Amino acid sequence: MSPPNHKSPREWHPLEASPDVFTRMARSWGLPERYFFVDILGFDDESLAMVDRPVHAVIFLIPDTEAIVKMRSNEGPQMDVSPGSEVVWIPQVDVGDCGTFAIVHALGVTGLAPGLVPFFDKCRVAAHCVAAEPRERTHLFATEALIYDAHHSAIDAGQSIVRDSDWDDCDHFLSFVHANLQGETRVLEMDGTELRSGPLDRGKSQNGDLLDVGFRL
Numbered sequence: 001m002s003p004p005n006h007k008s009p010r011e012w013h014p015l016e017a018s019p020d021v022f023t024r025m026a027r028s029w030g031l032p033e034r035y036f037f038v039d040i041l042g043f044d045d046e047s048l049a050m051v052d053r054p055v056h057a058v059i060f061l062i063p064d065t066e067a068i069v070k071m072r073s074n075e076g077p078q079m080d081v082s083p084g085s086e087v088v089w090i091p092q093v094d095v096g097d098c099g100t101f102a103i104v105h106a107l108g109v110t111g112l113a114p115g116l117v118p119f120f121d122k123c124r125v126a127a128h129c130v131a132a133e134p135r136e137r138t139h140l141f142a143t144e145a146l147i148y149d150a151h152h153s154a155i156d157a158g159q160s161i162v163r164d165s166d167w168d169d170c171d172h173f174l175s176f177v178h179a180n181l182q183g184e185t186r187v188l189e190m191d192g193t194e195l196r197s198g199p200l201d202r203g204k205s206q207n208g209d210l211l212d213v214g215f216r217l
Helices: 019-028 045-049 066-073 095-109 124-129 134-142 145-157 164-169 210-214
Strands: 057-062 172-181 184-190 200-204
Touching (some): 019 145, 057 095, 057 210, 124 134
Antiparallel strands (some): 172 184
């Protein structure tokens, strides 16, 4: 069997929306055992109260409808993403890898939790991204076996059957994270889609609760 083509966008099938799948992928990149993903069953206070705190990142799945795409296309301004900027943002490779890039952004930016070292300090290719232009970062990730193999291992671990007919009907993953910027804890929306040219600063974290801010934007 020939090895998979890491540069083929058709190989980047969408991830299953499963906390077990997300945790498995993050573990392969060094996420400590005490951190894990869980389902959020609703946006009401009772459902949010069921989620253990503190929450350091949220992977959010949104319907990829025409109305939502139009609304999100007009949001901004977006943050600086030039080499050496405070926050490393990476444009995704293709439409099917948004889940993987949501996890990468969550691990890469979040460094506020004790013992949780940002992904960019641990992963060789991620560390190179800090000094690269955004599109160079995309190329680095597209050709890095560590990223590609973790993506497909996570797909194999899921319960969903990947079908080509689902390719254009999938929804979109993005992430919300806390980031310490100039001594202040901010809530950032990290989305690698072509609609974005960088992260969106969603404001100061008033009480340190990422869920409280993220679901009321």
